Amino acid sequence: MQTRDEIFATLRDAMVELFELDAERVTLTANLYQDLEIDSIDAVDLIDHIKRQTGKKIAAEEFKSVRSVSDVVDAVYRLVNPVT
Template sequence: MNSSEIIEKINGFLVEEFEVEAEKITPDANLKSTLELDSLDYIDLVVVIESNFGFKVKPEDFVGIVTFGDFYNYVISKVEVKELA
């Protein structure tokens, strides 16, 4: 799976799960405020990531994630590591 396929898949489940307009999801947009995430929503986000991409997410992984671009890069790096294993 290449980077653009991963980003497309992420955007698809974000629109569906968090009922956000696709146009609002841009690499520079703030993840938390755009999706209006609270602590329970983060749990939902983790579950969706794990079920869609097959890797475990640790809470501390979200410390440096501010924008959708950060989020994309995080998921892409985890998928690449998983595919190499």
């Protein structure tokens, strides 16, 4: 199991590496598209990275509703910690 804090730290590191962002800009409240200037191709790269890290595929439909870094953390948390 991963906590939301662990997921956020991993996600922040990935976004810094993949998109050359300053780590300070990647906050839970940051909007992916407006604050971090992530476009649809970047979003696909991020989904692919999440898949490689977790071994699980995040549904593209679920990612469409994602707007903030916090939304991504929540989506990944649900992916790696399914309700039983």
